[in-house]
Amino acid sequence: xxxxxxxxxxxxxxxxxxxxxxxxxxxxxxxxxxxxxxxxxxxxxxxxxxxxxxxxxxxxxxxxxxxxxxxxxxxxxxxxxxxxxxxxxxxxxxxxxxxxxxxxxxxxxxxxxxxxxxxxxxxxxxxxxxxxxxxxx
Amino acid sequence: xxxxxxxxxxxxxxxxxxxxxxxxxxxxxxxxxxxxxxxxxxxxxxxxxxxxxxxxxxxxxxxxxxxxxxxxxxxxxxxxxxxxxxxxxxxxxxxxxxxxxxxxxxxxxxxxxxxxxxxxxxxxxxxxxxxxxxxxx
Amino acid sequence: xxxxxxxxxxxxxxxxxxxxxxxxxxxxxxxxxxxxxxxxxxxxxxxxxxxxxxxxxxxxxxxxxxxxxxxxxxxxxxxxxxxxxxxxxxxxxxxxxxxxxxxxxxxxxxxxxxxxxxxxxxxxxxxxxxxxxxxxx
Amino acid sequence: xxxxxxxxxxxxxxxxxxxxxxxxxxxxxxxxxxxxxxxxxxxxxxxxxxxxxxxxxxxxxxxxxxxxxxxxxxxxxxxxxxxxxxxxxxxxxxxxxxxxxxxxxxxxxxxxxxxxxxxxxxxxxxxxxxxxxxxxx
Amino acid sequence: xxxxxxxxxxxxxxxxxxxxxxxxxxxxxxxxxxxxxxxxxxxxxxxxxxxxxxxxxxxxxxxxxxxxxxxxxxxxxxxxxxxxxxxxxxxxxxxxxxxxxxxxxxxxxxxxxxxxxxxxxxxxxxxxxxxxxxxxx
Amino acid sequence: xxxxxxxxxxxxxxxxxxxxxxxxxxxxxxxxxxxxxxxxxxxxxxxxxxxxxxxxxxxxxxxxxxxxxxxxxxxxxxxxxxxxxxxxxxxxxxxxxxxxxxxxxxxxxxxxxxxxxxxxxxxxxxxxxxxxxxxxx
Numbered sequence: 001x002x003x004x005x006x007x008x009x010x011x012x013x014x015x016x017x018x019x020x021x022x023x024x025x026x027x028x029x030x031x032x033x034x035x036x037x038x039x040x041x042x043x044x045x046x047x048x049x050x051x052x053x054x055x056x057x058x059x060x061x062x063x064x065x066x067x068x069x070x071x072x073x074x075x076x077x078x079x080x081x082x083x084x085x086x087x088x089x090x091x092x093x094x095x096x097x098x099x100x101x102x103x104x105x106x107x108x109x110x111x112x113x114x115x116x117x118x119x120x121x122x123x124x125x126x127x128x129x130x131x132x133x134x135x136x137x
Numbered sequence: 138x139x140x141x142x143x144x145x146x147x148x149x150x151x152x153x154x155x156x157x158x159x160x161x162x163x164x165x166x167x168x169x170x171x172x173x174x175x176x177x178x179x180x181x182x183x184x185x186x187x188x189x190x191x192x193x194x195x196x197x198x199x200x201x202x203x204x205x206x207x208x209x210x211x212x213x214x215x216x217x218x219x220x221x222x223x224x225x226x227x228x229x230x231x232x233x234x235x236x237x238x239x240x241x242x243x244x245x246x247x248x249x250x251x252x253x254x255x256x257x258x259x260x261x262x263x264x265x266x267x268x269x270x271x272x273x274x
Numbered sequence: 275x276x277x278x279x280x281x282x283x284x285x286x287x288x289x290x291x292x293x294x295x296x297x298x299x300x301x302x303x304x305x306x307x308x309x310x311x312x313x314x315x316x317x318x319x320x321x322x323x324x325x326x327x328x329x330x331x332x333x334x335x336x337x338x339x340x341x342x343x344x345x346x347x348x349x350x351x352x353x354x355x356x357x358x359x360x361x362x363x364x365x366x367x368x369x370x371x372x373x374x375x376x377x378x379x380x381x382x383x384x385x386x387x388x389x390x391x392x393x394x395x396x397x398x399x400x401x402x403x404x405x406x407x408x409x410x411x
Numbered sequence: 412x413x414x415x416x417x418x419x420x421x422x423x424x425x426x427x428x429x430x431x432x433x434x435x436x437x438x439x440x441x442x443x444x445x446x447x448x449x450x451x452x453x454x455x456x457x458x459x460x461x462x463x464x465x466x467x468x469x470x471x472x473x474x475x476x477x478x479x480x481x482x483x484x485x486x487x488x489x490x491x492x493x494x495x496x497x498x499x500x501x502x503x504x505x506x507x508x509x510x511x512x513x514x515x516x517x518x519x520x521x522x523x524x525x526x527x528x529x530x531x532x533x534x535x536x537x538x539x540x541x542x543x544x545x546x547x548x
Numbered sequence: 549x550x551x552x553x554x555x556x557x558x559x560x561x562x563x564x565x566x567x568x569x570x571x572x573x574x575x576x577x578x579x580x581x582x583x584x585x586x587x588x589x590x591x592x593x594x595x596x597x598x599x600x601x602x603x604x605x606x607x608x609x610x611x612x613x614x615x616x617x618x619x620x621x622x623x624x625x626x627x628x629x630x631x632x633x634x635x636x637x638x639x640x641x642x643x644x645x646x647x648x649x650x651x652x653x654x655x656x657x658x659x660x661x662x663x664x665x666x667x668x669x670x671x672x673x674x675x676x677x678x679x680x681x682x683x684x685x
Numbered sequence: 686x687x688x689x690x691x692x693x694x695x696x697x698x699x700x701x702x703x704x705x706x707x708x709x710x711x712x713x714x715x716x717x718x719x720x721x722x723x724x725x726x727x728x729x730x731x732x733x734x735x736x737x738x739x740x741x742x743x744x745x746x747x748x749x750x751x752x753x754x755x756x757x758x759x760x761x762x763x764x765x766x767x768x769x770x771x772x773x774x775x776x777x778x779x780x781x782x783x784x785x786x787x788x789x790x791x792x793x794x795x796x797x798x799x800x801x802x803x804x805x806x807x808x809x810x811x812x813x814x815x816x817x818x819x820x821x822x
Contacts, residue, residue: 002509003544011264013150013175020330029331031338037219038150040177042264048544056431057440058507063541064442082174096332098276127148127179130337133277133322139783140818157604166605168612185818193705194714195781200815201716233606235550267611270551270596285812287698287723294467303468305475311767312698314725316812356722370469372413401696401727404474407414407459422675424561424586448630449561451588453675493585538559538590568741577742579749644743646687678748681688681733 003120005048006066010079013040014095017084038082043100044125045074047108051117061117069115073107097126101134109136140257142185143203147216150177151232154221175219180237181262182211184245188254198254206252210244234263238271246273277394279322280340284353287314288369291358312356317374318399319348321382325391335391343389347381371400375408383410414531416459417477421490424451425506428495449493454511455536456485458519462528472528480526484518508537512545520547551668553596554614558627561588562643565632586630591648592673593622595656599665609665617663621655645674649682657684688805690733691751695764698725699780702769723767728785729810730759732793736802746802754800758792782811786819794821 015038016030026034033039047070051060077087083095089103101124112119125131152175153167163171170176184207188197214224220232226240238261249256262268289312290304300308307313321344325334351361357369363377375398386393399405426449427441437445444450458481462471488498494506500514512535523530536542563586564578574582581587595618599608625635631643637651649672660667673679700723701715711719718724732755736745762772768780774788786809797804810816 001546001548002512003546004509005542005544007540009264011176011178013177016332018330018332029336032217035217035219037222038175038177039148039217039219040150040175041148042179053507053509053513056429058427058429058505058510060509060543062440080169080172080176082172082176085174094332096327098278098327098334099332101276102327127146129281131279132334133279135275135277137275138820138822139786140820141783142816142818144814144816153606155604155606166610190781190783190787193703195701195703195779195784197783197817199714231606233601235552235601235608236606238550239601266555268553269608270553272549272551274549283812285724285726287725290469292467292469303473306765309765309767311770312723312725313696313765313767314698314723315696316727354717354720354724356720356724359722360720368469370464372415372464372471373469375413376464401694403418405416406471407416409412409414411412420675422587422589424588443628446628446630448633449586449588450559450628450630451561451586452559453590491580491583491587493583493587496585538557564743566741566743577747642743644738646689646738646745647743649687650738677692679690680745681690683686683688685686 001050002053002060003048003050004060004063004066005046006063006070008045008047008067008070008075009042010045010075011040011042012078012081012083013038014083015039016094016096018094038084041126043078044131045070045104046121046123047104047119048121048123049112049117050120061112061115065115069108069111073111074104097124097130097132098134100124101132105134105136138187139190139197140185140187141197141200141203142183142258143200143207145182145184145204145207145212147180147182147212148177149180149215149218149220150175151220152176153231153233155231175221178263180215181268182207182241183258183260184241184256185258185260186249186254187257198252202252206245206248210248211241234261234267234269235271237261238269242271242273275324276327276334277322277324278334278337278340279320280337280344282319282321282341282344282349283316284319284349285314285316286352286355286357287312288357289313290368290370292368312358315400317352318405319344319378320395320397321378321393322395322397323386323391324394335386335389339389343382343385347385348378371398371404371406372408374398375406379408379410412461413464413471414459414461415471415474415477416457416532417474417481419456419458419478419481419486421454421456421486422451423454423489423492423494424449425494426450427505427507429505449495452537454489455542456481456515457532457534458515458530459532459534460523460528461531472523472526476526480519480522484522485515508535508541508543509545511535512543516545516547549598550601550608551596551598552608552611552614553594553669554611554618556593556595556615556618556623558591558593558623559588560591560626560629560631561586562631563587564642564644566642586632589674591626592679593618593652594669594671595652595667596669596671597660597665598668609660609663613663617656617659621659622652645672645678645680646682648672649680653682653684686735687738687745688733688735689745689748689751690731690806691748691755693730693732693752693755693760695728695730695760696725697728697763697766697768698723699768700724701779701781703779723769726811728763729816730755730789731806731808732789732804733806733808734797734802735805746797746800750800754793754796758796759789782809782815782817783819785809786817790819790821 016033153170290307427444564581701718786807
């Protein structure tokens with residue numbers, strides 16, 4: 001069993017805001033992250049998959065394939081976008097780093113399996129000081 | 138003559154869009170950076186000042202002072218803000234990295250001089266792949 | 275179950291020295307790290323907690339809360355301090371990176387639990403070349 | 412139980428090429444990595460060991476000892492070398508990052524055990540965008 | 549006058565070897581870098597240009613244009629290549645970091661000028677510990 | 686004319702304290718950096734030299750030579766030391782980053798010249814947030 005990780009980037013705008021809270025409560029919970037005019041981040045995404053090394057190729061999965069999957073299903077949809085307004089798999093979901101990581105997992109889990117590997121971890125940096133990791137439910 | 142540099146961060150949303158261009162021209166010039174729903178970045182700001190070392194303190198300027206100036210005049214205004222809509226010193230100015238760096242210089246030049254040093258360079262990273270530097274006109 | 279990590283820094287002096295060893299043995303075991311005049315490091319501390327995402331907030335724990343806990347209980351006590359002489363939770367304990375990580379865990383475990391999350395890992399870099407990780411006993 | 416990690420570097424040339432594949436298949440699988448004139452990388456190697464802290468020293472293992480082991484058995488053999496042609500423990504093995512990590516594990520596992528610790532993980536960066544991790548079979 | 553810098557990467561093999569020196573002299577001057585079986589690096593290239601900000605676009609030069617120029621003229625020729633054997637603009641030139649930087653400058657100077665900017669600096673990292681800078685003769 | 690830079694590290698303890706100031710003034714000027722029990726840093730030192738490329742070797746100066754000079758004259762004296770108490774070239778000098786950089790310059794300037802190059806810049810990081818640069822008086 002080996003683990004390989006691919007590191008990709010996207011730059012996006014978002015706002016932390018819960019429709020079930022009042023404006024005052026939103027400000028109290030999310031502080032400046034609730035700014036109605038949005039703010040944004042350079043997100044750093046690490047996708048880790050696991051499985052056996054193919055003895056013919058020396059690879060768990062070809063990194064070109066893994067990178068294409070991540071770019072087609074995740075980066076194209078998030079990069080230079082507004083996560084609250086424009087990302088289909090985030091519709092109706094509060095775009096905290098936690099929730100983005102969980103939804104990225106949901107987008108990738110089955111297609112990684114179709115390529116003979118197992119999704120192991122989604123790690124997402126929102127800033128250099130904070131990151132989340134999700135290993136599936 | 139010694140140079141000291143302070144590194145600060147801010148996270149903001151922006152959109153590259155010129156009102157003197159048509160929508161098609163904006164898309165052609167700015168690509169996905171012209172997204173009307175905004176996108177954002179973790180900006181990295183390096184402020185370099187120069188001058189003589191004070192023989193009593195061993196400092197060119199106390200870094201606490203320099204950091205306070207940058208935070209009060211720049212970071213407070215940009216962090217978790219929409220640069221197109223909410224930053225007084227960027228009003229009416231296209232928020233390219235070039236223009237942000239020039240306006241940061243304009244905000245800091247005189248106050249650094251009042252503290253007995255000379256502003257030398259504003260260096261601004263928009264992503265890990267791109268940065269601009271401005272040394273005054 | 276999601277994991278979130280907060281990254282903080284502190285700069286401190288220390289000396290590796292065991293009172294149960296002779297001076298010659300200390301020098302043999304700890305080399306230049308046993309310098310009686312001290313040396314120091316920029317320590318990088320990563321605190322990882324785990325738990326469920328609160329569906330109302332999208333957060334496992336508010337990062338402002340987590341950062342405050344770490345700063346109040348750990349950083350304030352270690353930053354710009356002599357770890358051998360001045361840090362209450364290191365009294366009588368040899369300040370190796372291993373031991374610092376274990377004591378940081380001991381300081382944080384119960385208060386993280388009081389906030390509804392579980393402490394998962396303390397990761398401590400002493401230099402870019404070395405780090406330790408502690409997951410509890 | 413504590414985990415300590417040592418970070419080392421080596422710069423080497425290699426080529427991805429499987430003798431069981433035709434030239435066309437090699438190009439299809441490995442792309443520009445199959446260049447018969449070689450290419451190379453600055454590899455970043457992280458060796459993690461685990462075990463109990465020695466109460467006399469405060470160490471799991473002296474980092475000088477760990478670093479010496481890694482340098483003698485791994486870095487000396489790989490640094491400024493051609494991995495396909497010159498590295499005894501890679502003879503006949505396709506030098507993918509996956510396979511290098513597995514062979515580094517095989518070189519280190521028993522000697523780490525002789526020093527009273529347990530090898531936990533070999534993590535190898537080939538570029539900033541890709542890394543592999545191996546925890547034993 | 550503003551300066552903008554684009555950061556690109558390439559991974560290549562090379563060997564330091566002077567045909568005007570004997571084998572013993574080559575080993576003495578270049579050490580393990582003269583290995584006849586090659587070694588390699590992840591090179592980091594920073595291209596800095598300078599000029600005036602276009603008031604219509606807010607740009608000195610569109611970064612997409614700058615990136616395309618660097619990729620077409622430099623990265624395509626160096627990435628996953630043997631610098632001694634396969635790179636037209638390095639033919640007959642000892643591939644030290646100094647000489648690579650000078651030749652990259654020579655490839656880019658006129659085309660940057662055709663786009664209305666001035667090439668200012670080529671900065672090339674061979675490893676994290678060493679870099680060279682060239683500002684023209 | 687080419688510029689080459691070598692990056693080295695040292696870990697040291699220091700205290701900012703001016704004997705010409707009272708204790709209260711020291712605390713006011715230097716804050717927690719005046720702690721009489723010391724604190725410390727992982728310093729990052731960049732030494733830049735300039736000159737012409739030797740057409741026989743492709744080098745401005747052999748990096749092994751440059752590294753040996755820096756290690757013998759600077760790193761050996763500062764690493765794992767108390768800068769206030771143990772470093773000959775800092776005796777009687779307040780160990781601010783500014784003053785350390787100036788004294789490192791003074792140690793290196795003539796020996797770099799003896800090797801046919803010119804010292805250009807000493808750049809010293811005290812933390813990731815602050816650095817100083819000195820180019821000679």
